[in-house]
Amino acid sequence: DVVMTQSPLSLPVTLGQPASISCRSSQSLVNSDGDTYLNWFHQRPGQSPRRLIYQVSKRDSGVPDRFSGSGSGTDFTLKISRVEAEDVGVYYCMQNTHWPPSTFGQGTKLEIK
C-alpha cells in the first residue's frame, strides 16, 4: 500500500498569514496514463471532510482561491495564501492512483495563534 506522510502534524498560523502543508507518498502517484490522483480535504471540528483539491491542483467548486495545490511525483503541497478563521481544522491528503486501497495522510491540524 502507498504510505502518505504529511508534515507538519500541527500548524499554528496567525490570521492573514500564509500556510503550507506537505504531503509525500512512498511511491510516485503518476499512473500509466500520466494522471496523478492526489486529493486534499479539510475537516472542521464536528463536521464531515470536504474535498478542496483534486488531481493535485484542481479546486473543487466553491473552494476559495486562497487554496492552491501543487507538486508532482511523490511530493505535494497545499498552500493557503492568507489564513482565515474558518480555515481551522484538520487537513488530509489522499492518493487514489494506486488503489485499492486509497490511502490518507495522518492529517495536519491547523490552528490560529
Next chain:
Amino acid sequence: EVQLVESGGGLVKPGGSLRLSCAASGFTFSNAWMSWVRQTPGQGLEWVGRIKSTSDGGTIDYTAPVKGRFTISRDDSKNTLFLQMNSLQTEDTGVYYCTWLWSGGPHHWGQGALVTVSS
C-alpha cells in the same frame, strides 16, 4: 443539491453485526462509483471499500482489515448504498462516511454514522 444520508449506526457487542445504509440524491446514483470511509477515535481517515457503478462492472474492493467481514452493495432502484458489517471488533468503532467518488476521489461526503463496538 447532492445529499448523502447515512443511517443504521449504533452500539453492538463484539462479534455482532450492523448494516449501514446511505440514501443518495441530487445526482445519477446508478452511474456513480461509491465508497465507504471510516474515522476511528483519535485517528485519521481510513478507506474501507469501493463499489463501481453497475455499468462499469460493479466491482467491489475492500481494505485488508475488513475483507471477509464487511460487504458493500448497492440498490440502484432505491439510490441506496449499503455496508453490511459482520464479526465486528472493537477496532471497528468509529464514524462511517458514505462518499461519492468523482474525478479521482471522494467528492461528496455524508454526515457520517457512528458505530460503537463494545461489550
